[in-house]
Amino acid sequence: MQRRALIVGNWKMNGLIAPSLLLATEIQHHFTANLPRYRGCDVVLCPPFTALHALHQLRESNEACWQLGAQNLSVESHGAHTGEICGAMLRDVGCQYVLVGHSERRTLYGETDQLVAQKVFSALRNQLWPIVCLGENLVERQQGHTLTVLQRQLEVVLSSLIEAHTSSDQLASLTLAYEPVWAIGTGHHATAAQVAEVHDRLRQILHQHLPASVADAIRLLYGGSVKPDNASALLTLANVDGGLVGGASLQAADFVAIVDAAVPSES
Ligand code: PEP
Numbered sequence: 001m002q003r004r005a006l007i008v009g010n011w012k013m014n015g016l017i018a019p020s021l022l023l024a025t026e027i028q029h030h031f032t033a034n035l036p037r038y039r040g041c042d043v044v045l046c047p048p049f050t051a052l053h054a055l056h057q058l059r060e061s062n063e064a065c066w067q068l069g070a071q072n073l074s075v076e077s078h079g080a081h082t083g084e085i086c087g088a089m090l091r092d093v094g095c096q097y098v099l100v101g102h103s104e105r106r107t108l109y110g111e112t113d114q115l116v117a118q119k120v121f122s123a124l125r126n127q128l129w130p131i132v133c134l135g136e137n138l139v140e141r142q143q144g145h146t147l148t149v150l151q152r153q154l155e156v157v158l159s160s161l162i163e164a165h166t167s168s169d170q171l172a173s174l175t176l177a178y179e180p181v182w183a184i185g186t187g188h189h190a191t192a193a194q195v196a197e198v199h200d201r202l203r204q205i206l207h208q209h210l211p212a213s214v215a216d217a218i219r220l221l222y223g224g225s226v227k228p229d230n231a232s233a234l235l236t237l238a239n240v241d242g243g244l245v246g247g248a249s250l251q252a253a254d255f256v257a258i259v260d261a262a263v264p265s266e267s
Pocket of ligand 1: 010179183184185186187223224225226244245246247248
């Protein structure tokens with residue numbers, strides 16, 4: 001099945017409003033100058049919360065061919081949750097996508113598989129497309145537990161969605177991002193063989209739990225030290241539908257080069 005490529009820039013906690021606007025504008029200029037090439041792919045920028053509104057306005061005032069995503073959301077929908085941002089607020093500020101369960105949220109802020117599943121619900125309830133991050137840490141990889149860990153992380157999300165009778169359309173709006181924790185921000189990306197093995201297994205698990213049309217529609221991204229010089233080898237593998245890019249998404253030229261590597265020029 002042909003899935004649209006998706007390349008997501010995760011800016012993490014980097015960028016005040018002015019430089020964020022500058023970065024998005026530079027990226028946008030490149031896309032606008034080569035518009036037909038990018039019609040077949042989705043590009044999503046995930047700036048810090050504080051820059052979402054400004055980037056939304058930039059999108060609205062131009063023929064933008066990128067979409068807006070947030071890096072996290074609350075499981076709650078409103079009320080006494082000081083410091084939290086709910087899905088409706090993200091929709092209100094123009095987000096279409098949201099990252100859920102990034103490894104930094106899991107390791108630094110104690111997010112469990114169960115909390116990640118609840119956040120996926122919050123996203124879907126608010127018509128946001130969740131990009132669910134999954135990945136093993138170095139010890140788990142070295143001890144040969146990679147596939148077991150990923151299966152657990154994915155099945156907690158899938159089983160709660162299935163139990164709640166989530167519609168096929170909503171399930172198909174999920175994206176999974178395989179991000180080995182040891183590869184994030186380290187400069188040590190996974191090998192093509194490692195990525196292929198994991199992505200094949202993830203697709204298999206999807207097929208075990210979901211109707212074939214839904215399992216085939218869900219996009220699988222790779223993330224972890226993706227750079228212009230490795231993007232083509234990693235992001236054009238069968239069963240890899242694009243990438244989640246951290247550090248390299250902070251430089252317009254690098255990010256655009258990664259998008260170019262991931263998107264076949266005829267699309
Ligand atoms: C990320 O933060 O999701 C990520 C993949 O970071 P980096 O590309 O810097 O490894």
